[in-house]
Amino acid sequence: MDRLSPFDFVELCCGGKIKLSRSEEKAVERGRAVLEEAIRSGGEYYAVNTGVGALLDRRIPPVKMLEFQENLVLSHACGVGKPLEECIVKGMMLHMILNLKSGYSGIRPETLELLVEMFNRNIIPVVPEKGSLGASGDLIPQAHIALAMIGRGRIFRMPYATCSTIEEFDRHNLRPVKLQMGEAIALLNGTSLMTSLMAFAVVYAKNLITTAHIAAAMSIAALGGNHEAFDFTPQKWNRRVYRDVSADFIRFLLSSKKQHFKDEAGIKNKRQKPYSLRCSPRVLGSFLEALCRYVWPVVSDEINNFSGNPEIFLESEMVAQGRDNFHGQSLAQAADALAVVLANLSGISERRIDKLLNGSAKGLPSFLMRSSGLNTGLMIVQYTA
Structure with missing residues (x-):
């Protein structure tokens, strides 16, 4: 798999299949060999042969290494709340696969193969919606994916119905994996839930902004907006690229109504129109600017970045510790920015609804209801907006 865009990511989650290339398989094999050699050489590596968190100074005896793997998964699989949507969990699985196939985590090929099989066969673990730590990555949600891989937890059978993981594995002739040294932390550490949520959010946002332009153009047409407000020649040094893109699109959508404005609205259409109409390109363009220049690139990078810790460097055969790959700050800031511009988009839309009602x-009766009083029309719809 080459570098994925958010569109590619969402498309894969909605029915796509994954097949690892031979070079990716070799990278996984090499990463595992580097990790095993580092442990044989007597190195001490966080969450591989040491405890975690406040217990990081506790060395795990070699004879307890396999038990530690399972304990780590079981102790972290403590999420609460309603199950996440299946598509979001598939996004988590996809992001984990993208991380693991790099070879930087030290996962074994057979463990990664099971996760790929689960993804391709639509075997989706039940993951509670609450538990992500953000600053410490998505340890708890990812633990629920790992829980299924060791044969525990539950799997979605159909919408609103689940079954035990073992039952679903038996249906597909699959067997749980017995995690080996270092594999638990490889599966738990990362930003897979945050990345999945944001990948879907930015794709939905791109669809939404198209709909928002169409809704704005329809409102402008219905309210007799001035077509010339979107038909301008900018000053020489003015650079409002995304405002201009938005204005061009609204002008295109209104092009079939241009004659109507000229013939019926006449001179009245020359007046200054409400901000919610004539300033639509500024608000919608600002949304596009935030999405395309900031939020979309951040999410694209996180989809393709490695977010684990420890991190194996294949060329130098080094296992680096204390990395910050798992920290969710960049995604959190992008999410906040998206929330702000979504609120602004909603605000101007609500003002146009008020003007329509x-x-x-x-030509437009109050609340779009001719016999108002007997019927409230769309009054309460505007309250909801």
Whole structure:
């Protein structure tokens, strides 16, 4: 798999299949060999042969290494709340596969192969929605994926119905994996839930902004907006690229109504129109700017970045510790930015709804109801907005 865009990511989650290339398989094999050699050489590596968190100074005896793997998964699989949507869990699985196939985590090929099989066969673990630590990555949600891989937990059978993991594995002739040294932390550490949520969010946002332009153009047409507000020649040094893109799109959508504005609205259409109409390109363009220049690139990078710790460098055969790959700050800031511009988009939309319903527009009765009083029309719809 080459570098994935958010569109590619979402498309794979909605029915796509994964097949590792031979070079990816070799990278996984090499990463595992580097980790095993580092342990044989007597090195001490966090969460591989040491405890975690406040117990990081506790060395795990070699004879307890396999038991430690299972204990780590079981202790971290403590999420609460409603199950995440299946598509979001598939996104988590996909992001974990993207991380593990790099060879930087030290996972064994057979462990990764099981996760790929689960993804391709739509065997989706039940993952509670609450538990992500953000600053410490998605340890708890990812632990629920690992829980299924060792034969524990539950699997979605159909919408709103689940079954035991073992029952679903038997249906597909699959067997749980017995995690070996270092594999638990490889599966738990990362930003897979945050990345999955944001990948879907930015794809939905790109679809939404198209719909928002269409809704704006329809409102402008219905309210007799001035077409010339979107038909301008900018000053020489003005650079509002995304505002101009938005204005061009609204002008295109209104092009079939241009004659109507000229013939019927006449001179009245030359007046200054409400901000919610004539300033639509500024608000919608600002949304596009935040999405395309900031949020989308951040999410694209995180989809393709390695987010684990420890991190294996294949060329130098070094196992690096204390990395910050798992920290969710960049995604959190992008999510906050997206939330702000979504709120602004909603705000201007609500103001146009008010203009359509308040009875001030020529030809549009209050609440779009001719017999108002007996029927409230769309009054309460505007309250909801």
